[in-house]
Amino acid sequence: MARSSLAMTLVMLMLPATARRNKDDTFIMQAGISEAPDLEAELSSWLREEGLSYADAGWWAQKESWYLETCGATLPYLKKLYEELTASRGIALPQGDAIPKMFDYAKKALDPVQLSNMYWVLYDCNHAYGHAKGLCQYPKEALEQAPALVEMGTSSKELLKLYNFMTDDIERPKKEVMEFAAAGCEADRYWSAYQATHHKLVAVDEAIRTSFEMQAFRYAEDGKYYTASQFKDHYGSNWLKKWSASPAAQKVAEDGKAYSVPQFWEFFKDDWLPTEAKVQVEGSKVGNAKAHCGGSGRMHPWHYAKSAKQPAIPPDQ
Template sequence: MVRSALVAVLMLVLPATAHRNNDDIFAIEADDSEARDLQWELENWLGDGSGGLGLSHSDARWWATKEWWYMETCGASIWYLKQLYSLLTHRFTIPYSQREALELMFAYAKKQLDPDQLFAMYHVLSGSHLGREKARARAAELLEKDASPTELSNLYRVMAMWLPDREAQETAMEVAAAGCEAEKFASFYQHFHDKNRAISEAISASFDRQAYRYAGDGKYYTASEFKDYFGSNWMAKWMASPAAQKVARDGKAYSASQFHDYFKGGWLSYWHEAKWATQRRVAEDGKIYTMAEYVNYFGSQWQQKWAKAPVALCQECTAASHA
């Protein structure tokens, strides 16, 4: 009765444009209920519930209270978090401690890192000169930069035919993060017999020239357009720029390289029919902003701020790409 009276009073004092019908109120209550469910599920799993991690009640509540909103915002489910935690504590050859794993689990979830892709990247890197311990951290870093573990593996193999082993590994990591296809590099290297020229041409030609990144002005361009505008400094600018994404039929946002990996042979037709994703992230004030809003507010610093910020589901998305 008290709540009903309060709602009635609020409806009287609010302007007509702010009035909500019963369906709106029920929708808000449903959203609140779902949010509370996620927080409860997270606390229960972290704590000593069935199949839980065994944290104390106070610790489980602290983590759940601190992280549930971010998990909801970035599209992370309990099932997904369990996959990440299992990877960090069991699948890696050198596992993390529980405390380290919890911190990394939430950090990786805020970047929407796919557990299977993360393990695949780690598997490729662990066989390099980095060693297994450094490979764990580098794997996440490369995935954040839109590198493909499949292409990285192929680049290792191709570059090792012409370059010293360590140089091949380092170069492969760099150009994988730039979105380079191994077969394109091989073709251009055989033609020019020049590593840097081959890299430049291969990045421009990769993924049917459909890879776009957002430059400092907040607009997306191809690698060739970056090259034409920035000249000799284009590669550094390209690497510092976030990849453009499109929303596929499954309601998830993918970059061109991810479309290529996930949809295989027919990826290009799926890419062309898809709509551009309005990407969003959580700023330091705890609010969600689009990329355009980041550009307008942060100016020349927007790319650095964007790179550090937690990922939110794009405006058109119905789920995260790892879901």
């Protein structure tokens, strides 16, 4: 026997029985794989607990488990999403509608509570937030628009507040308000600008450029992210259309999910960003956001969070 063949034989004897040799003379070690969590099996088991048949549960689990693992979705997250989609206090969908939407929303990593809150702002005629009036849409319309608004980083509370500020006795400009809120228009900034100018579009323009301490950035066609003011300087009168069509810069919170500035603000309120500490802008580029401590010694969430990866180029419009 040749020396190389003898050496290979010795290696084979030393390998565990679970090792296999492929046609490229490399070895695939399978030891320990059985100990890893099996999302497909766990998902199938949970779906059966929720009342799906063995065949249906297995079909959904086999179809979706790879995508969910790729997108980083966990079973507890799916359960929470399903709860918000089916609970009477949530969106209250029947199971047959909730299951496919659950998987669709999970691939987009939509926050379950934000999704439910957005739905109720759109659907309810008399919302609980400060006795404000909701947009009073049909359930089908609210269900179609809520995921898109959450995906764009829209704050449901800011949308509701802005809608009530912009409402008059003749018409409730629902589509227009949703577009402004999705663009990151802070309601109080709008109202302050409107009181000074009494011109709605001028007030919206100023509010979007100055909202959320000017910490909102979006990606331009060069793959870099800029403030709304920088978009206006570059694109001129067409800036708002470009801004609205561009992906919003996000940061990853402690739960491992990425959120926009309005969503951070909605959750953390006054503590989301110290007024004396801003993300520095150098020329047209955004500098690194460093962590800052307030008087209490706690990290302020927006500066502490890590930047999320974004698409290099905004979608074609």
